[in-house]
Amino acid sequence: MSRPSIAAERTEQIMGATRACLLQYGLAGTTLERVALESGLSRSHVRYFVGNREDLLRLFADWLFVGFESGMDDLMSATEPPQRLSAVIDYLFGTGFLPISDDDAAVRELITAGLNDEKLRDMLQSRYNQALGLIAGAVRDSIPGVTAKQARTLAYGIWSLALGNSTLAEIGLPEASGPTPRWAVEALVAAMTPRA
Structure with missing residues (x-):
């Protein structure tokens, strides 16, 4: 070896x-x-x-997101298509994002850096778009009849709720670690699911 x-x-x-x-x-x-x-x-x-420092921050951001994407890829591979959306929601509102870890604070620092560093901002946008694509794929796998636009819209709502909930959990808002975020995302999924 x-x-x-x-x-x-x-x-x-x-x-x-x-x-x-x-x-x-x-x-x-x-x-x-x-x-x-x-x-x-x-x-x-x-x-x-x-x-240099800018290269370091870009490389670090890429390094952080590789771990997230690997976890999502493993989750998708281990889950049957009809259950993928449920598994993604469990991950984003459970073990994937909570409890808050050092990575959450580091990501917030990178987002701040991305406000002034166009290359870092572009890389962060690319990584977040990849995450949206993974979630949209889970939506398409799990909800029959959903269009690509509906899947992307729902993925955006789920991803936004997950990121926002992570921030609220970091500042200690009690609802962030309870069932409320999961209920909110389930209501969003129900509202966006095409009726048969």
């Missing part, structure tokens, strides 16, 4: 350090110097493996 490349190991090390810095220092305080210190590497090594 071959050993992972040094570049892959170092990149993983730098991504973990970037997460720690975003959580401890916020976006403004996440510098190459701090990431280097946190990772135990020199600044020149960090720069060699990931580039």
